[in-house]
Amino acid sequence: MSAPHSDHILRVMPREMRLMSERILSMTGQPKGFFLALQDLPMYSQKLGLGGFALLEKRFDELCGGRPESIAIVSEDAAKMRLDGRGQHAWFALPAVIDLLGELVSRFGEAEIVVADAVDLEEFKVAEAFAQRSGLSVVVTIGHEAVLRASRRSLSGNVRQDDPLLWSLLEDGLAIPGELWWRIYHQAKKALAADSVVSRRHAGPMIVNQDGTIIGRKDNDDETDVSFLMAPGAETQTESTNP
Amino acid sequence: MTDMTQPMSGPGVTARMRKASQVMLPESLAAIQPSRLSGARAFMNRMVRERWDISMVRFDVDSNAEGTVVYSIKAPDREFSFIGFSRPPSRTARTGRIIGRAWDMMGTLNEGPATEADIESARRELPKLYTGRATPNALIWCRSNRSMRVFDQTLEALAAGRQPAIEDLSKVCYLMRNTGLDGNGTFGTRSFPSLGRDHPLGGVLQAQLLTAYMMREYSCDLVEHLARLKSDKAVRLDPSIRSYLGVGNGSALGLIFFIHKHPRLINAWIGARETAIAKARGLELEPADGRIAQLVGLLERAVTFRRQDRMVYEAFTSSAEIADDLTQALSALKAFRDSGRMYDEIHAAPLDVLVSRFEKTASPEALETLLSLLIELVPEDADALFAEIDAPDEFVVSPAETLASLAELIRRDYRWALDTDMTTADAYKYVWYKSETAEEPRRGAREEVPDALDLGLDICGGVQALMADIEAADPSSTVARLLLGHPEHRYLVARIQGLRDEQFHTPRANINDESFVPIDLVRLMNCGIHGIDKTRDFLNRNLRGVLYHGAPTPDEIRSGTAGAWFYPAEPVQ
Numbered sequence: 001m002s003a004p005h006s007d008h009i010l011r012v013m014p015r016e017m018r019l020m021s022e023r024i025l026s027m028t029g030q031p032k033g034f035f036l037a038l039q040d041l042p043m044y045s046q047k048l049g050l051g052g053f054a055l056l057e058k059r060f061d062e063l064c065g066g067r068p069e070s071i072a073i074v075s076e077d078a079a080k081m082r083l084d085g086r087g088q089h090a091w092f093a094l095p096a097v098i099d100l101l102g103e104l105v106s107r108f109g110e111a112e113i114v115v116a117d118a119v120d121l122e123e124f125k126v127a128e129a130f131a132q133r134s135g136l137s138v139v140v141t142i143g144h145e146a147v148l149r150a151s152r153r154s155l156s157g158n159v160r161q162d163d164p165l166l167w168s169l170l171e172d173g174l175a176i177p178g179e180l181w182w183r184i185y186h187q188a189k190k191a192l193a194a195d196s197v198v199s200r201r202h203a204g205p206m207i208v209n210q211d212g213t214i215i216g217r218k219d220n221d222d223e224t225d226v227s228f229l230m231a232p233g234a235e236t237q238t239e240s241t242n243p
Numbered sequence: 244m245t246d247m248t249q250p251m252s253g254p255g256v257t258a259r260m261r262k263a264s265q266v267m268l269p270e271s272l273a274a275i276q277p278s279r280l281s282g283a284r285a286f287m288n289r290m291v292r293e294r295w296d297i298s299m300v301r302f303d304v305d306s307n308a309e310g311t312v313v314y315s316i317k318a319p320d321r322e323f324s325f326i327g328f329s330r331p332p333s334r335t336a337r338t339g340r341i342i343g344r345a346w347d348m349m350g351t352l353n354e355g356p357a358t359e360a361d362i363e364s365a366r367r368e369l370p371k372l373y374t375g376r377a378t379p380n381a382l383i384w385c386r387s388n389r390s391m392r393v394f395d396q397t398l399e400a401l402a403a404g405r406q407p408a409i410e411d412l413s414k415v416c417y418l419m420r421n422t423g424l425d426g427n428g429t430f431g432t433r434s435f436p437s438l439g440r441d442h443p444l445g446g447v448l449q450a451q452l453l454t455a456y457m458m459r460e461y462s463c464d465l466v467e468h469l470a471r472l473k474s475d476k477a478v479r480l481d482p483s484i485r486s487y488l489g490v491g492n493g494s495a496l497g498l499i500f501f502i503h504k505h506p507r508l509i510n511a512w513i514g515a516r517e518t519a520i521a522k523a524r525g526l527e528l529e530p531a532d533g534r535i536a537q538l539v540g541l542l543e544r545a546v547t548f549r550r551q552d553r554m555v556y557e558a559f560t561s562s563a564e565i566a567d568d569l570t571q572a573l574s575a576l577k578a579f580r581d582s583g584r585m586y587d588e589i590h591a592a593p594l595d596v597l598v599s600r601f602e603k604t605a606s607p608e609a610l611e612t613l614l615s616l617l618i619e620l621v622p623e624d625a626d627a628l629f630a631e632i633d634a635p636d637e638f639v640v641s642p643a644e645t646l647a648s649l650a651e652l653i654r655r656d657y658r659w660a661l662d663t664d665m666t667t668a669d670a671y672k673y674v675w676y677k678s679e680t681a682e683e684p685r686r687g688a689r690e691e692v693p694d695a696l697d698l699g700l701d702i703c704g705g706v707q708a709l710m711a712d713i714e715a716a717d718p719s720s721t722v723a724r725l726l727l728g729h730p731e732h733r734y735l736v737a738r739i740q741g742l743r744d745e746q747f748h749t750p751r752a753n754i755n756d757e758s759f760v761p762i763d764l765v766r767l768m769n770c771g772i773h774g775i776d777k778t779r780d781f782l783n784r785n786l787r788g789v790l791y792h793g794a795p796t797p798d799e800i801r802s803g804t805a806g807a808w809f810y811p812a813e814p815v816q
Binding site for chain 2: 010011012013014015016026027031032033034036037068069071072073092095096098099100102103106107133134159163166167169170171173182185189191192193194195198199200201202203204205206207215216217219
């Protein structure tokens, strides 16, 4: 394959950023129902000039050992709450914090949550943009703890108004240094299953056995190169064989 | 996912909507047939209605099929361009699967007229695929391959000054087959949600479907062009044959991921279809009503189409059987036209009686064909329903909902998932994954790919685990507090809450189970939603079919004169 233009600034779209985040997060060992809900956070972080994809790369090992279920409420007084982050990464705490802000706002009209002992506290700033789609206006103050104050925000059902940061990303994408993006791309590829002759039998209109015999109809109009499906090793990248 | 038995609200809906428990079974979804609400048909109808102007700008292709083509596509308020690069067919690494690496055409659909910079960028970047970058005005990157045998037969015939034999063409009904349509942000293409609903291609799948149509046009132009280069005696394709030829399409397992990732879209589309069907069934029609004659004509067209179908199907109902069933419906309808009685009954809504009787005797595909044809009787309603399909993908948690309320919602809408036995040996037999090679979606026995991450959505197992944790918690507690301690349920809770009160979003199946037939949902997407005809099945997991079978030519679109074009009869030679 051709070497990507690593020295360029690339325009990367949300679909790609979400896919790469999802794949990398899938390798942390966290439950699927959890990491699927985190796929927007590196993208929002990048857009806001916070840690972004470089942070995802840097913190990957810590995320693998994360225990988001250990985050706990340590005190609660009407609309005010204090959470112990138990050393978890801010991205792992953030969805739960937004939920709790939402619950408190629905009851009291406003809410304040202080989070202590979380990694990369400044990443809680993502909540200012990310919580908008949940109908919350959030202001985040970062000191030795993160303080998130929320009030109700009306939703229109229109992404442009309800989630302006996402709308901006959908319209224009995000300028990301090529070198960083292609590192992320290759890390994410590790989440995909290794190719093999056996695996290649798990898709397609026919199955090619090791001896070259075929299971299935041959009238698929593909003009399939059977030797290609039987080759023990396959290219891990795909690009045209045409000149 | 309430299981509605009452009429849907809205003017004109007087017959019953079908229940989700009936519609959302995989085998029922598999039987859905193309209709006015299918993407290709809806988009073609729009192009004809708005008289889009499609023209060839450049066709610099040599006798070896090497070269560059450019088309202009003018919608009422803006212009698009299709830039394609023709390549001589290569037998090496050729396959219809996504892992193939030999393509006879690679192209891009762009906003605006093609510039030299656009052409050169596409020429440089398209072959790189996953490591290439689209220009900011690119909507779709695409690839297609010839049907070698039929393309060559057609080329030889045209070069010899004659038309290709219909019996050859009708074995596949296309010259080239789509082998990849990528957009919505892939490779840096534009995000579709940002196009907005006023954009000519802002509707569901419309950019992909315009590109597929351009593949059809390109394939016909290419074969005519190569014939001219080959012989002074060459003739052009007869217009009736040119319309008859569609563009081929192969689809497979990735569409199951699409269905699970876009439940709002699935719900909106199926809901629109079921609403249109209910409206049509409820029509109060006299025997002399023009819509009865229209339906007779449509049924006759469908019967002929099925009788002439030369495709071989593996597990699907044969076209001959479907034609026989449709003939029964046609007879009943003609009897009503002639006597005023439908199955010896006088009924204000005769089509409701027809459907009620037909569904007891006909094959599922024949029934769904009839229902698709009924939609043609309510065109304004159907087109308005299609235009309203809008489905953002994002889901958020409703954190203040009590667990008692969430439990009630789950028991009401996901009873089928709660009742699915996930303890059997076969319940998790298969895993859904993607290969590092071209990210091809695959499905295999777990023991054969022990390290693969399961990318499938385990609705049944997930709902059961969620319900167990809800039942172990204080029912007056909130969703926010449940998810604090059980973050593993976050995605599913947001999905369940976000789809509250909708009924057509999730196929009722455990996709990991031995008994699940993948092709059922592939077929829903291809036949029902995309509008692909003559879908041949392979190993219960792959489909080959024809898009734009019988679709108008650019001249007909430009003049706005195309009538009912689907279910084309074979051209007479």
